Amino acid sequence: MINPRNLNKEATMKTVQHRVYRVWIVAALLLIGIGMGAAGAVLAADYPGKSMLMIAPSKPGSGFDTTMRAVVLALTQEKLVQAPMTVMNMAGSVPGTAQIVLRYSNDPNMIAVMSTTGSLNYATGLSPYYHKDWKPIARLISAYYGIFVRQDSPYKNLGDLIKDLKNNPGGTPLSGGYSDDRLCYGALFSKAGVDITKINYAAFAGGVESAGVVLEGSAKALVSTIDDVMGLLESKQLRLLAVSPGKRMEGPLLKDIPTFREAGVDLEWDNFRYILGGKGMPDYAVKYWQGTLTKMVKTPTWQGMIKKYRWGDSLLVEGIDKFLDEKQVVITDVVKKLGMDKKAKK
Structure with missing residues (x-):
């Protein structure tokens, strides 16, 4: 006959073993989490570490190219970034955004410049990608x-x-x-x-x-x-x-020219340009660039670029996603009025 007391002992031993296993599993997971957190902290502290790829998704001499090279020059001359920065041009905004999304989405050492053109390409159907397919970091300027x-x-x-x-x-x-x-x-x-x-x-x-x-x-x-x-x-x-700006521009050739609004049309318009990272860019990298670019726009080198190219100084970090959402709606509406939207092409 089976002794009931032996059954109780076996059950108790199994329960204890299960509890020990659970404790080991929890401890292992905590150690893994601590290890990952420590590794993340090391990456954040060392970032950007290796060289940065700075993408201008258009040809040399274009607005994208001029903007990104101005960023690199300011960051270098003001000693805000120690890592090497290499500007890479692409054939155009459509193939350029495709590369950013498909090839560099999870690369923390890539940033690129984008503008109104990205929203336009999406609205017209030239590109399936738009600002929700990458990580907007900061708007820098307005042309x-x-x-x-x-x-x-x-x-x-x-x-x-x-x-x-x-x-x-x-x-x-x-x-x-x-x-x-x-x-x-x-x-x-x-x-x-x-x-x-x-x-x-x-x-x-x-x-x-x-x-x-x-x-x-x-x-x-x-x-x-x-x-x-x-x-x-x-x-x-x-x-x-x-x-097109909301107020008159500076300079001897521009200061006397009325704005659209002053000329009778209630409109303010610009070609905004902003910096982005891949959609999978980690938070520490996003914060690094937001902080670094915020410092950059206050430097004499960058302010010299603003005057040289007659750009509007329009830094925006907080709320950039909302800004791009709203701009996409406006641009899509204009595209429809022009008969250039996706539906009109079908």
């Missing part, structure tokens, strides 16, 4: 737009041009870039009550190319970021009717 005409143009102000666009949109051709410049023209003239679907808009790769058709007389006005065609303004080949 502002102007409406330019030839020096001998009959248009004395923005109102004169808008009047012709309302009365004869097809006979009042405009020129500008095929990406963010087009957004500005769509936002401005739709706000002014013009049927923008009837405007003949000649799209080019950049401001200088776009200015050519204005100078030869094929287009009545040019929409461009001011820094793109500043040389033509300085040489008095072009004349400004209005500029």
Whole structure:
């Protein structure tokens, strides 16, 4: 016969063994957690450690390229980052964002620059990726737009041009870039009550190319970021009717030019540029760059870049995700009005 007392002893021993096993498992997990935490602390303390890859997802000389090289120069000259920083250009914003998402998403030693163009590419369907597919770190600058005409143009102000666009949109051709410049023209003239679907808009790769058709007389006005065609303004080949920021700009050639709002159109517009990391960038790396870039924008080197390129100094760290959410809605709306949205292409 089986002794009941022996059964109780065996059951008690098994219970004790199970408890011991559980204690061992919990202890092991705690040790692993402590080890991972310690490793994370070491990584954070040593970051960035090895060299940083600084991606400008466009060709040399572009706005992306100029911005990223200005960042590297300021960080180097002000001794804010000790690790080597290498700027890498890409063929364009669409393949560039694809590489950032597909290749560098979990690389803490990669940061890149992005702008309004990223939101535009997503809205038009050129790219399946947008700001939720990477980690926005900080908005740095704003590039502002102007409406330019030839020096001998009959248009004395923005109102004169808008009047012709309302009365004869097809006979009042405009020129500008095929990406963010087009957004500005769509936002401005739709706000002014013009049927923008009837405007003949000649799209080019950049401001200088776009200015050519204005100078030869094929287009009545040019929409461009001011820094793109500043040389033509300085040489008095072009004349400004209005500029896009919320207040008048500084400098002898710009201080007397009215804003869109002053010219009668209630709109403020810019091409914002911001720094991003991969979607899987760890928190310590994000915080490092937010802190470092916040210090950078206050330095003499960076402030010199702001003046040189006539950028708007528009640092934004807290709330950048909300800012990009709101901008995506606005840009998508303008794209729809222009008939460039995904649905219109189907």
